[in-house]
Amino acid sequence: MKKRILKNIFIILVYAFLYLPIIILVVFSFNTSKMNITFEGFTLKWYQTLFSNRSLLEAFFNTIIVAVTSTFISTVIGTISAYALNRYNFKGKGFIMKLLYIPIVIPEIVLGISLLSVYTLLKLDLGMMTLILSHIAFSIPFVIISVKTILDDLNPNLYDASKDLGAGGLETFRHIILPSLIPGITSGAMLAFTLSLDDVVISYFTAGPSSNTLPLKIYSMIKTGITPEVNALSTIILVVTFTIILLFTLKQMRSLKKEVVR
Amino acid sequence: MKDKLFKKIITIPVIVYALVLILLPLIYIFILSFLKSDSYGGVINVFNLGNYLKIFDMVYIKVFVQSFLIALVTTLICILIAYPFCLFISQKKKKTQTLLMALVILPFLTNSLIRTYGWIVLLRKEGVINTILLNLNIIDNPLSLMYNNLGIIIGMVYTLLPFMILPLYSSISKIDNRLIEASKDLGAGSMATFFKVIVPSTVTGLFNGSLMVFIPCIGYFFIADLLGGGKLMLLGNLIKNQFLTARNWPFGAAISITLLIITFVLVKLYKKTGGKMDDLGGF
Amino acid sequence: MKKIIICFLLLLGITGCGKNQEDTLNVLNWSSYIPDSIIEDFEEETGIIVNYSTYSSNEELLAKISSAKEGTYDLIFPSDYMIELMINRDLLEPLDKSKLVNINNLKKEYLNLDYDKNNTYSLPFLATTTVIAVNRDHIKDNITSYNDLLNPNYKNNIVLLDDQRIVIGMANQALGYSMNTTNDLELKKAEEFLLDLKKNVKAYDSDSPKTLLITNEVDIGVMWNAEAALALRENPNIEIIFPKENGALSIDNYAIVKGAKHKDNAYKFIDYILRPEVMKQIIEEYPYINVNEETEKLLSSEYLANKAANIPDYIINQAEMVQNIGSNIDKYDKLWALIK
Numbered sequence: 001m002k003k004r005i006l007k008n009i010f011i012i013l014v015y016a017f018l019y020l021p022i023i024i025l026v027v028f029s030f031n032t033s034k035m036n037i038t039f040e041g042f043t044l045k046w047y048q049t050l051f052s053n054r055s056l057l058e059a060f061f062n063t064i065i066v067a068v069t070s071t072f073i074s075t076v077i078g079t080i081s082a083y084a085l086n087r088y089n090f091k092g093k094g095f096i097m098k099l100l101y102i103p104i105v106i107p108e109i110v111l112g113i114s115l116l117s118v119y120t121l122l123k124l125d126l127g128m129m130t131l132i133l134s135h136i137a138f139s140i141p142f143v144i145i146s147v148k149t150i151l152d153d154l155n156p157n158l159y160d161a162s163k164d165l166g167a168g169g170l171e172t173f174r175h176i177i178l179p180s181l182i183p184g185i186t187s188g189a190m191l192a193f194t195l196s197l198d199d200v201v202i203s204y205f206t207a208g209p210s211s212n213t214l215p216l217k218i219y220s221m222i223k224t225g226i227t228p229e230v231n232a233l234s235t236i237i238l239v240v241t242f243t244i245i246l247l248f249t250l251k252q253m254r255s256l257k258k259e260v261v262r
Numbered sequence: 263m264k265d266k267l268f269k270k271i272i273t274i275p276v277i278v279y280a281l282v283l284i285l286l287p288l289i290y291i292f293i294l295s296f297l298k299s300d301s302y303g304g305v306i307n308v309f310n311l312g313n314y315l316k317i318f319d320m321v322y323i324k325v326f327v328q329s330f331l332i333a334l335v336t337t338l339i340c341i342l343i344a345y346p347f348c349l350f351i352s353q354k355k356k357k358t359q360t361l362l363m364a365l366v367i368l369p370f371l372t373n374s375l376i377r378t379y380g381w382i383v384l385l386r387k388e389g390v391i392n393t394i395l396l397n398l399n400i401i402d403n404p405l406s407l408m409y410n411n412l413g414i415i416i417g418m419v420y421t422l423l424p425f426m427i428l429p430l431y432s433s434i435s436k437i438d439n440r441l442i443e444a445s446k447d448l449g450a451g452s453m454a455t456f457f458k459v460i461v462p463s464t465v466t467g468l469f470n471g472s473l474m475v476f477i478p479c480i481g482y483f484f485i486a487d488l489l490g491g492g493k494l495m496l497l498g499n500l501i502k503n504q505f506l507t508a509r510n511w512p513f514g515a516a517i518s519i520t521l522l523i524i525t526f527v528l529v530k531l532y533k534k535t536g537g538k539m540d541d542l543g544g545f
Numbered sequence: 546m547k548k549i550i551i552c553f554l555l556l557l558g559i560t561g562c563g564k565n566q567e568d569t570l571n572v573l574n575w576s577s578y579i580p581d582s583i584i585e586d587f588e589e590e591t592g593i594i595v596n597y598s599t600y601s602s603n604e605e606l607l608a609k610i611s612s613a614k615e616g617t618y619d620l621i622f623p624s625d626y627m628i629e630l631m632i633n634r635d636l637l638e639p640l641d642k643s644k645l646v647n648i649n650n651l652k653k654e655y656l657n658l659d660y661d662k663n664n665t666y667s668l669p670f671l672a673t674t675t676v677i678a679v680n681r682d683h684i685k686d687n688i689t690s691y692n693d694l695l696n697p698n699y700k701n702n703i704v705l706l707d708d709q710r711i712v713i714g715m716a717n718q719a720l721g722y723s724m725n726t727t728n729d730l731e732l733k734k735a736e737e738f739l740l741d742l743k744k745n746v747k748a749y750d751s752d753s754p755k756t757l758l759i760t761n762e763v764d765i766g767v768m769w770n771a772e773a774a775l776a777l778r779e780n781p782n783i784e785i786i787f788p789k790e791n792g793a794l795s796i797d798n799y800a801i802v803k804g805a806k807h808k809d810n811a812y813k814f815i816d817y818i819l820r821p822e823v824m825k826q827i828i829e830e831y832p833y834i835n836v837n838e839e840t841e842k843l844l845s846s847e848y849l850a851n852k853a854a855n856i857p858d859y860i861i862n863q864a865e866m867v868q869n870i871g872s873n874i875d876k877y878d879k880l881w882a883l884i885k
Contacts, residue, residue, distance in 0.1 A: 007350040011362075014347050017420070018369050021380025024390060028383060054585060055597065081276030088269050092277075099280040101539050102288070105473070106525050107481030109498050110518045113505050114287035116612075117294060117515070123614050137283040144276075145540055169268035198373050200484055201498075205505070209571040209618055210596040218375050220599055222382070222488060223752040224576045234376040241371050249364070304611070321883045387762045406701060409748045409762070491748025492707045495885045507604040508878050509611065 022238060029231035046232040053229060059217035060233075066128065066213060067196040070135035075189040077136070078143025079181065083173060085144070086151040087159070100141045111138060112205035119206065126208030134206040135196045142195065143188035150184035151177075288522070295515035305511060313516035322500070322517075329497040332411065333479035336418040340426040340475050341468065343419070348431040349460070363431060370424050378417055378488055385413055385489070409491035417485040422478060426471035429541065433467025434460070466537045473532055474542065477525055497521060569594045570810040573609065573618045575797065576601055576752050577771075578671075579818075580830045587817050593810050601751045602708050603627040610636055615804035620811040624795045626710075626867045628667045629660040631800070633869075637666040638801040644812040647819035650839040655796060660869075667798035668815070671827075672834040674856055674864045675711065675792035678773040680764040681782045690789045691719035694765065695738075699745040704757045704766040707749035709881035710867045711793055713739070715767060718790040724865040727873040732880060739884040749885070758783065769795075774832035774853035785853040787860050794864035796836075828854075834861065 032041040050056065085097065103111055115134050116126075124130055154177070162172040200215045207216060221227045295313055298306040316322065351362050369377065384390045385407035392404040407413060437460060445455040483498035495503075497517065504514030533539070576599040584595050600606045603624050610618060610631070623631060631637050642648055648668065655669040679688055686696065694703060705712050714724035716735040726732065747763045750756075754768040755776040766773070770785075777783045799815045801808060817823055821839035828835050828844070832854030835841060849855045870877075 007346075007353075010346060011350055014343060015365065017343075018366065018423070021377050021384060021420070022369050022372070024383050025376065025380045053581065055581060077275045077279060080272045081279070084269075084272040084276055088273055090269075090273050090277075096277060096280045099284045100276075101529075101542070102284050104542055105477065105529055106522055107477055107498070109481035109483065109501050110291075110522055111287070113501060113514060113518060114291040115283075116505065117511065118287045118290050120612050120614070121290060125614055126617060133283070137279075140279055140283075149540065169265045169272075173268075173272075194371050198370075200373075200375055201481060204484075204502075208613070209573065209598050210569070212596075212598060215373055215375050218373070218379070219484060220576060220752075222375070222379050223601075223750075225753040225756045230376070230379055234372070234379070237376065238372055242368070245368065245371065319879075321879060325882070386760060388760055409701075492750060493743075493746065493748060493885065495882065500882070505612075506608050507602060509604070509608045510878075511612075 025231050025234045026238065029228065029235040031228070031231075034228055046228040047236075050229045050232045050236075055212070056214075056217055056221075056229065056233065059212045059214045062128070062211055063197065063214040066131050066135055066211075067193055070132050070139055070196050071189055071193045073132075074136045074139035074192050075143050075185060078140045078188055078192075079147050079185050081140070082144045082147035082151055082184075083177060083181075086148060100144060103138045103141050104145075108138070108199075108201040109205075112202040115202070116205040126206065126211075128208075128211045130206050130208065131203060131211050131213070134202050135199065138199070138202060139192035139195055142191045143185075146188035146191060147181055147184040150181055154180065291515040291518055294512050295519045297512045299510045299512045313513045314520070316513060317516060317520060325495050325497060325500050328494060329480050332414060332418065332494075332496060333476045336415055336422065336479050337426075337472050337475045339415065339419050340423055341472070343423060344426040344430050344471065345468075348427060348434045351431065352435045352437075359435070363428075366424055366427055374421050375484065377420065378485060381413075381417055381420065382408065382488060385416065408489050409493070411490070411494060413489035413491075414486050414494060414496075417489040418479050418482065421482065421485065422475040425474035425478075429467045429470040429474070430464065431467075432541075433464045433470075437463050466532075466535055466541075469532050469535050470537055470541055473528055477528070480521065568592060568810070569596060570807050570814055571596045571598075571617065571619045572814070573598055573600060573606065573621045575599060575622060577831055578622065578797075579827055583818070583823060583827060586823075587814060590817070591810075591813055593807075593813065595814070604709070607631070610802060615802075616806045618802050619805040619807045620814060621800050621802055622670055622797050623667075623800055624797050624867070625658065625660045626869045628798055628800060629869045632661065632666050636803050638803050638805060638808065639665050640668065640799075640801065641812070642668075644809070645816050645819065647816050650819055650821060650824075650837050652836050652838045652841075655836040658796070661798075667800045669836045670797045670799050670818070671836055672794065672796045672861070673769045673771060674794045674834065674861060675706075675715070675767055675788075676770050676773050676853055676856075677786040677788055678758055678766045678768060678776055678853070679784045679786060680758060680761070680780065681784050682780075683761075683764045688765075688786055691715055691767070694745060694767070695741055697744075699765060701745065701747045702763050702765055703742075703745045704748050704750055704754045704763045704768070705742075705746055706754065706768060707751040709877050711795075712749070713877055713880055714793055714865070714867060715790075716742070718788075718792075718865065721790075724793060725868040725870055727870055727876060729876070732876055736880055736883065739880075743884060755779075769833070770853045770856055771831050771833040774851045777851055777853050791863045791865055792860075794861060794866050796866075 027039065029046055030042050030044070031039050032043045032045070033039070085093065112134070115130075115137060119126060119130050158176055159172060162176045167175070198215070200219065203213050203216055204219075207213060218230055218233070221230050294305065296309050296311070298308045298310055298312065300306055317326075351359055354362065382389070386392070387404045387406070389407070391407060392401075395401045396404065407416070441459055441463075442455055445459045446452075450458065480496065481498040481501075483496060483502045486494055486496045486499055501514050501517050501521075504510045504517065532542075570593050572595055574597065579597075584597060587593070588595055600609060603626070606621060606623055607627060607630070610621065611634075628637070642664075645668075651669060655672065656664055661667045677688060677691075677694075684699075686693070686698075688694070705715075713732075713735055716738040717724050717726050717731065720731070720734050720738060722728070722731045722735070726735075748757060753772070754766050755772040757763045758766050758776045759779045766776075773783070773785055777785065801811050805811060818827065819837065821837060821843055824835065824837045824840040825843045828840065829848050832848055832851060834856055835844065
């Protein structure tokens with residue numbers, strides 16, 4: 001019994017560690033004191049200044065554009081690629097598969113500087129395009145793996161059955177395979193989206209003058225001093241993410257229940 | 263015939279992607295690492311090994327050692343927190359387990375910089391932790407919690423902990439409970455069961471987690487910048503400086519290639535312990 | 546599926562629009578140099594959209610300019626020695642002064658300086674000098690020189706700039722050498738000085754050393770005068786000390802990058818800031834040394850009374866400036882990596 005209490009205390013402590021900085025940010029976003037030292041009084045002032053901060057809002061929109069675009073493209077390419085790798089053999093396939101793991105294991109900074117070097121070599125303008133391209137570069141492997149795990153579990157006889165029925169490669173993919181891949185695609189896309197929103201290191205090297213993203217903006221804001229607007233912004237982002245996840249989970253739970261009822 | 267065309271169309275994207283966005287950049291910095299930089303930022307096309315020899319300068323060896331020590335300590339602390347945590351969680355009911363694991367991931371869906379900023383607010387000399395401890399008379403003088411190595415390690419452990427928890431949890435939850443019971447039936451104590459049954463079957467998970475903590479730790483320059491006060495130079499900071507302030511791209515490229523080789527060696531070791539590549543990256 | 550594709554195309558459209566805006570200006574400036582409100586006012590008045598990004602050292606600026614494709618940035622704000630270096634490397638565009646109506650507002654003593662005779666490529670924006678700021682709530686000792694900072698009582702209690710030329714230059718000055726020495730023996734001594742000083746250093750921070758002072762994280766800082774002036778605004782018990790070694794003087798300048806795509810807009814921006822009342826707003830928000838004759842008449846009593854803002858002329862005149870030292874910069878690079 002005593003042992004169990006100790007175990008639970010340990011678990012609670014770990015969660016406290018995980019949630020402490022987040023709770024602090026939310027609480028201090030309502031603090032009248034600029035200094036973030038002690039809580040002096042309740043205010044919504046920082047939310048007001050936040051919404052009149054044009055460059056911060058612009059960075060926010062850039063972040064969303066980069067995340068949505070790169071998620072979309074890397075999900076499409078990732079899904080097709082996972083299928084291609086699972087279904088077909090081609091020259092150098094083993095080598096290509098090895099390359100795909102590189103963005104996952106190497107330190108982000110190495111990927112960041114090597115992409116930057118290539119953009120410079122090719123004389124590309126650093127901007128939204130290079131930023132989106134870089135995000136695609138590190139997201140695709142994650143999508144491929146999450147789709148591939150499902151493909152690996154599919155019954156290989158499906159292909160033959162479909163072929164016997166006279167379906168070509170495209171038909172088989174569209175009508176037989178694609179529907180069953182939806183969970184893998186969704187989780188791959190979610191992963192790509194969060195990776196893109198969270199990325200600091202690669203964006204740091206590959207963004208240009210007109211493509212400030214939120215993490216970069218926050219980085220420079222934190223470096224240039226005490227900015228309670230950052231607390232307010234963080235709180236909003238937290239609330240939005242948590243709401244989306246909550247809705248998502250609720251929806252999943254409901255559909256699970258429905259299945260059980262049936 | 264149509265089938266062949268379809269095959270071509272769907273295999274081309276992955277080949278183009280892998281060659282252009284992965285292989286080309288790496289080959290380019292590999293070449294860059296053997297070139298020379300002129301004193302103000304340009305690159306001279308002369309083959310030389312100078313950049314690699316420069317790494318063996320005491321100044322830079324120190325940076326390597328510091329980074330690896332920080333990464334090692336971070337990894338060990340992550341194991342010490344994550345191992346018992348996953349073990350205790352795996353003893354709960356299945357439903358509770360899912361919920362608890364979701365709660366682990368939740369904070370990490372917000373930007374890592376924002377969370378690092380939260381730590382600044384907590385760890386400062388007149389930050390939340392010191393203020394509370396001072397008011398409770400637990401300490402007389404504020405503790406130095408940031409602008410030193412402690413701050414960097416706290417930030418790293420915090421940012422990377424889930425990458426240890428996820429693979430560890432998945433390998434711990436796969437252990438067959440009957441094995442543990444069998445071991446107990448055979449008279450093994452809980453310590454013996456732990457070291458002879460549980461630990462061996464989680465080696466891959468442990469290695470996977472360590473890899474996913476150790477490697478990023480070397481590159482997270484922003485945590486060293488924000489929580490370390492710019493006093494400790496990690497490899498990430500060194501590479502960043504070579505590219506963004508010291509204008510010596512070839513040297514920066516040589517450090518990156520060295521780091522890449524170290525990464526590949528670690529991954530090879532991981533595969534030797536029976537780890538699968540698909541399990542890396544938090545899957 | 547169709548809906549998704551339409552949404553996606555729309556998004557691409559938005560990104561495309563952002564890029565095709567002809568009426569933009571890409572400014573690369575020091576962090577905390579021009580308040581957001583000034584930029585917004587300028588945008589409102591001219592309809593030009595300003596893309597504003599920042600850097601924290603001259604070296605970072607140089608790296609950004611030389612690695613980015615020509616035409617990426619339009620207007621930059623390099624310091625004196627960096628102007629000279631950029632002219633040598635053919636990175637700057639000669640200025641067409643006929644496009645600057647307000648050019649005569651500039652103080653004569655900041656024109657025609659050694660780094661750019663005749664101001665062919667640059668015009669002064671503002672100047673700054675390093676000062677020592679001490680929190681008198683906690684430190685009572687008499688401090689007059691950089692050498693006093695070695696006092697073992699100040700363990701972990703000092704913030705320095707994260708700028709190699711300035712910090713190593715400070716050590717050189719403390720030892721009685723030129724700020725720009727390239728003599729190996731002297732630099733070795735500077736290295737010892739800095740390693741000794743490091744025990745007292747809590748952080749190297751160029752972006753906002755004032756924060757550490759204001760939040761009582763440290764009690765002593767060597768920083769640019771405006772940072773000290775802002776700290777003084779928050780805490781009147783901070784004393785501003787002009788080190789007897791004569792600190793560093795740095796003059797930051799407007800310069801247009803070679804191949805800039807929006808030159809006319811850059812001139813409009815420079816001319817806008819040269820207006821006395823605009824410069825007054827900037828200098829009162831970030832209290833650096835004013836180089837605008839007409840602004841001088843408008844400055845508030847608060848600015849004039851702030852010891853760290855309104856720096857006496859004799860201090861400015863005796864301060865030393867960073868010089869371009871060519872390939873000897875390698876020595877500084879290595880020394881910097883060693884002491885960090």
